[in-house]
Amino acid sequence: MNRKPYVREMPKSWWLGQRRYTIYMVRELTCVLIGAYVLVILVGLFRLSQGPAAYGAFLDALQGPLAIGFHLLAFALALFHTVTWFGLTPKAMPLRFGEKTVPGTAIIMAHYVVWFVVSAGLLLVARV
Amino acid sequence: MTGPVLELEVLRYRPETDQDPAFQSYTVPYNGDWVVLDALNHIKDNIDRTLSFRWSCHMAVCGSCGMMINGEPKLSCHTFLRDYYPGKVRVEPLTNFPIERDLVTVADDFMEKLASVKPYVIAKEDRPVNAGEHLQSPADLNSFKQYTMCINCMLCYAACPQMGLTPDFVGPAALALAHRYNLDTRDAGREERQEIAASNEGVWDCTFVGACSQVCPKAVDPAAAIQQTKIASTVDWYKTLLPPWGK
Amino acid sequence: MAKSNKPIVWSLFAGGGMLAAFLIPAMIFITGLAVPMGLLSKDVLAYERMLALAGNPIGKLVLFGVIFLLLWHAAHRLRMTLHDLGIRSGRMAMLACYGMAGLSSIAAAVVLLSI
Numbered sequence: 281m282n283r284k285p286y287v288r289e290m291p292k293s294w295w296l297g298q299r300r301y302t303i304y305m306v307r308e309l310t311c312v313l314i315g316a317y318v319l320v321i322l323v324g325l326f327r328l329s330q331g332p333a334a335y336g337a338f339l340d341a342l343q344g345p346l347a348i349g350f351h352l353l354a355f356a357l358a359l360f361h362t363v364t365w366f367g368l369t370p371k372a373m374p375l376r377f378g379e380k381t382v383p384g385t386a387i388i389m390a391h392y393v394v395w396f397v398v399s400a401g402l403l404l405v406a407r408v
Numbered sequence: 409m410t411g412p413v414l415e416l417e418v419l420r421y422r423p424e425t426d427q428d429p430a431f432q433s434y435t436v437p438y439n440g441d442w443v444v445l446d447a448l449n450h451i452k453d454n455i456d457r458t459l460s461f462r463w464s465c466h467m468a469v470c471g472s473c474g475m476m477i478n479g480e481p482k483l484s485c486h487t488f489l490r491d492y493y494p495g496k497v498r499v500e501p502l503t504n505f506p507i508e509r510d511l512v513t514v515a516d517d518f519m520e521k522l523a524s525v526k527p528y529v530i531a532k533e534d535r536p537v538n539a540g541e542h543l544q545s546p547a548d549l550n551s552f553k554q555y556t557m558c559i560n561c562m563l564c565y566a567a568c569p570q571m572g573l574t575p576d577f578v579g580p581a582a583l584a585l586a587h588r589y590n591l592d593t594r595d596a597g598r599e600e601r602q603e604i605a606a607s608n609e610g611v612w613d614c615t616f617v618g619a620c621s622q623v624c625p626k627a628v629d630p631a632a633a634i635q636q637t638k639i640a641s642t643v644d645w646y647k648t649l650l651p652p653w654g655k
Numbered sequence: 656m657a658k659s660n661k662p663i664v665w666s667l668f669a670g671g672g673m674l675a676a677f678l679i680p681a682m683i684f685i686t687g688l689a690v691p692m693g694l695l696s697k698d699v700l701a702y703e704r705m706l707a708l709a710g711n712p713i714g715k716l717v718l719f720g721v722i723f724l725l726l727w728h729a730a731h732r733l734r735m736t737l738h739d740l741g742i743r744s745g746r747m748a749m750l751a752c753y754g755m756a757g758l759s760s761i762a763a764a765v766v767l768l769s770i
Contacts, residue, residue, distance in 0.1 A: 284423035285506035285514045290572035292741040301569060304617050308736040314675055315729030317683055318722055322763055325709060329769045332702045339700060342691040351687025358679040365676040368616065371632035372639060378547040399681035406685050406699045612661040615735045638665060645662035
């Protein structure tokens with residue numbers, strides 16, 4: 281028998297080949313900015329532990345253009361993480377009652393409501 | 409050829425003569441009602457008898473005719489020429505599978521993975537015939553029906569990048585199939601299936617790209633099945649840390 | 656049962672991801688944009704206020720919990736992404752990602768305890 285199966289190689293740039301894969305990669309890479317932001321917070325807490333002068337310098341550094349630029353990017357990607365994460369929740373937690381299945385959009389909307397409440401809560405606590 | 413025509417670029421591979429696959433172009437008459445499969449059959453009947461491809465029902469229920477059409481995994485019987493005309497249609501065998509010949513892929517690995525998840529009802533105890541049938545309400549059926557719709561067309565395996573990166577990955581269809589039986593109210597075999605489903609090559613190779621569910625022609629949503637299995641497996645894992653589940 | 660140990664890291668990833676989805680946009684907005692750009696008063700992040708927050712045991716616990724979960728969410732996702740990007744050595748990716756998360760977690764605990 282003349283069998284000689286041919287295995288096609290997967291290119292390293294597979295995720296650039298189709299829009300859905302590129303969007304997936306952006307979604308995954310949000311973790312880099314989120315992780316970096318957590319480290320910024322950690323540095324801030326460290327400066328806090330060093331006293332008012334060090335902490336003040338940290339707050340001043342946050343005003344620099346690079347810092348603002350970083351946080352803008354982090355903010356955009358954080359939002360992208362939130363939107364993509366919420367979008368997937370109906371798949372991970374389907375809600376069925378007898379013969380009826382709760383529509384996915386309802387589950388997603390519920391997450392946005394909680395998100396709004398939490399975010400508003402944080403802003404209120406900040407200003408109080 | 410009189411009348412409108414369409415060009416098909418088909419990836420050919422003849423193991424007895426070819427070192428590598430290569431595209432071959434064919435010009436077929438364009439018909440607004442035709443699907444890609446019709447064009448392929450026209451080629452085989454009238455232009456090139458040597459072209460090999462799988463197909464059967466021509467109505468999107470048998471799962472035989474899966475191919476890459478302009479880079480997207482589709483059923484060729486379910487993909488209309490009119491959506492591409494007058495552009496070229498590029499036809500290739502499903503990604504992530506070895507090519508046997510032309511558009512025919514080697515599906516053995518897929519078949520083994522399907523069988524490995526024990527895709528049959530595993531009852532808690534033997535049920536004598538005179539006990540009668542299992543009773544299942546419409547609500548019972550609703551809990552797992554979507555996962556029964558899989559036609560084993562392998563489009564999800566072609567769409568899944570993890571399938572390409574980690575060929576040992578059990579894959580979307582097999583994991584959706586396991587989930588289908590785990591959720592079946594007649595079944596008590598989830599723990600047995602976890603041997604495969606909860607292994608590193610089971611659900612844990614999945615990163616929820618979600619392409620599998622996007623390309624599925626039957627809305628099975630294998631991605632959902634996998635995520636639910638991840639959660640259930642995680643709960644299992646934590647339970648073993650606590651008595652009475654743990655040792 | 657063929658036991659995979661993935662559930663530990665995956666549960667941290669999932670918990671951290673859920674937390675990040677709800678908390679992080681507002682947090683970044685407040686600390687990284689609103690206060691530095693003057694949309695919110697500088698008092699919001701004032702030294703005494705933050706000291707009070709991080710100084711009390713509940714504050715420390717909450718801050719550590721949030722930092723810990725977010726670090727491990729990012730670490731696990733990055734590890735899987737390195738695999739997606741073609742880095743073949745699973746070991747290296749694992750050590751680098753979880754190592755960083757582990758060290759940062761310890762650092763967070765040390766810093767919070769010193770406040």
